[in-house]
Amino acid sequence: MNIVVYGTGGVGGYFGARLAQSGNNVTFIARGKHLEAIQKKGLYLKSVKGDYHVYSANATSSISDVSKIDLILICVKTWQLPDIAKRIKPVLAENTMVISLLNGVENADVLSKIIAPKHILGGLCKIISKVADYGVIHHISYEPTIVFGELNHEISKRAIQLKEVFLKAGFKTILASNIQKEIWTKFLFISTISAIGALTRATIGEMIAIPEVKEIMIQTAHEIFEVTKAKGIYLPSDIIKKQFQIIESQPYNTTSSLQRDMIAGKPSELESQNGTIVKMGKELGVATPVNAFIYYSLLPQENKARKKQH
Secondary structure, three states: OEEEEEOOOHHHHHHHHHHHHOOOEEEEEOOHHHHHHHHHHOEEEEEOOOOEEEOOOEEEOOHHHOOOOOEEEEOOOHHHHHHHHHHHHHHOOOOOEEEEOOOOOOHHHHHHOOOOHHHEEEEEEEEEEEEEEOOEEEEEEEEEEEEEEOOOOOOOHHHHHHHHHHHHOOOEEEEOOOHHHHHHHHHHHHHHHHHHHHHHOOOHHHHHOOHHHHHHHHHHHHHHHHHHHHOOOOOOOOHHHHHHHHHHHOOOOOOOHHHHHHHOOOOOOOOOOHHHHHHHHHHHOOOOHHHHHHHHHHHHHHHHHHHHHO
16 A cells, blocks of 8 residues: 655654555655654664664655555644645545544544545544654554544445555554544543643653542543533543543553643644633533643643744
């Protein structure tokens, strides 16, 4: 399969490397010194699931260099999505599939305003990984997983074929019959830990160890759950309990990408996580005081980072 991985960070680097390892023609979209390193030395994956070096990796800064694309995996940050959608629109072939693996619950809506909805499948991933150095991806923990599915809940022929491609690449793959439920489940998990991690500057282990901080996290999750219900998406009643079992099973020093971005003074996904819950809460008449406190406490820092970028 001819695959483009748009964004070669911790997520795109991992899944792209595994897809290349299993024999697919993968092109990595990257930039700057990271791109230069991949072009010169290939992409090196360091992983608890086994290392792999993508020698002579196909890498470019422009997707316009690639043609006859079967699949585009979007692995950037949520705030970059509208611009990326505009960039991929001209290269879409009749049957090109586009899957966003980004955090957030509005990615398919953002994409469908710019590219034809027929190209779009819903998706998400589960992994803890990061760029360790230019041209080097470090998978730290969590069983690497891609969950995807048609937005109309159909188990289509193309989705079945894609599932086989992903399984051959050796990572856990779930073809969902209701991808929106899966996306909101992941969203509840990531939005419970990420921004509060940025606010406390603490690891998951450090936060869980303080009962009062853990209680704030639980309240955050309950507010997200109530917004989900108000939107007509019904998650299992024990979803928060199950998500906290997963949270508590993570390595003590685990941090989120949002947290790492904010600490580094970079633009983050604050708006698409807790900011989205605050916005939806206002629209739906659901109180979200804990999410609002976290969001507005971090917003000045986020605004400063975005001004620096421009």
